[in-house]
Every structure is written in C-alpha cells, then in structure tokens.
Amino acid sequence: MTSTGLLAFTGLAVVTMDVLGGVLAIGMLLRGGRLRHLLAFAGGYALVVTAATLLLHPLLAWLGRHLGPVLESKNTLGVVEIVVGAALVGFSVHQFRAAARPPRPHGRLEERATPKRLATAPLALAGIAFAGTALADPAFPLAVGMAAQEQHLPLRIALLVGWNVIYQLPLVSVLVAAAFGKHEQLAIRVMEVIGPHRRRLQTALAVALALGGLAVLGDGAVALASGHVPWLRQLILLR
Secondary structure, three states, X not given: OOHHHHHHHHHHHHHOOOOHHHHHHHHHHHOOOOHHHHHHHHHHHHHHXXXXXXXXXXXXXXXXXXXHHHHOOHHHHHHHHHHHHHHHHHHHHHHHHHHHOOOOOOOOHHHOOOOOOOOXXXXXXXXXXXXXHHXXXXXXXXXXXXXXXXXXXXXXXXXXXXXXXXXXXXXHHHHHHHHOOOHHHHHHHHHHHHHHHHHHHXXXXXXXXXXXXXXXXXXXXXXXXXXXXXXXXXXXOOO
C-alpha cells in the first residue's frame, strides 16, 4: 500500500470512528461493570468482525473479478454516492431533532431501574449484536477491500487490526482505562464533560453529517450529469 493509500485507509477509520462502543462501555461502568464485562463485550464484537472479515475478503475478490465493469461505471458509483449522501443527511436530521429535545429527567444513578449485577454471557451476546453496527457501516467493507490490496498476509492483518483499533478507539480507551483501574474516574469525568454540552455536541455532529452528506450527494449528482470521476472511485483505486 502506498503512503497515499495508507493515509486514506487510516483517515477512513478516523472519520468514521464509532463512538457508540465507548458510550456503551461507559454505561456498563456506571452500572457496576468491571474489566471482565468489558472484555466479554469486546470479545463478542471482535469474534463477529473477525469472522466477517475472513468471509468478506474472498467475496470482495470475487466481486472484483466479476463486477469490475460495474464498479468502473461513473453512473453506478454516482448513484451509490447519492444514496449514501441522502442517508447521511437523513441521519443528520435525526440528530438535529434529538439535540432539540430536552433531556429526560433521571434520578440518582443507584435509583435507576437497572440490574444490580451484570452477567458476562449476556454482555458477550450484546457485543455480538453490537458488531452489526460495524458490518452495516459502508466504511467496513471499503477498509477490508483496501487492505486486501496488500499481498503480504502479516501486513494485511496488521492493517486490519490497526484500522479496527482506530475505528473503535473510544471502546479501546475505556478498556485500557479499566485495565489500569482508572475506569471509575474516566466514567465520572466523561459524564462531567459531556453531560452539560450534550445539545451542542449533538448539534455539531448533525452539522458535520449534513455537510458530509450534501458533499457526497452533490459529488454523485455531478458525476451523473458530467464526466466527473466520483470520489468513491478515487478512494477505491488508492493502493
């Protein structure tokens, strides 16, 4: 993989970083979770993502051989960009509405109707279910496809592991904090920092999604109306 391709590969993980895993991990800590609970959740997630990667790699290779002419079509990629852009804009509208809603009143943490003891097995199953969010993210198959261009298997594995660590950096950070016994301080600090700024953070996320969605949607429309090469093809062709 070239330096440009590596930069795009890493940037894809940064831009699409999944904060939900970190939020769920913080929620477990606030409900009395420990390191073993976080490891069970992360283990279930890693199991599904690893299996999906092993299956997706030969599938992408097959698609590359048989659907090459389709992927080379500017019109096809333009339509894909329009669909993705519209989805991002729609999600931004949802975030705008969520930011406008007042926070629901909560009692003290210990008074909430939550289990007093977390079980490891259900959290592993929750991690398996959570992996579905990664598989549904268009960035995941794109990252697998870009890593597949690397011919050396150890380097390909290292690329995919590194990509997933960056992609799930919030979850990984909570795991590291728990391993060093700093999870309680981290959970309290996150709640102190994020809580008062929830609306502003959600609004900023909504604006970013709207701008990104409009840019991708516009690029797809321009590709359909002219000879413009879609951004998606430029990203796929990076090695």
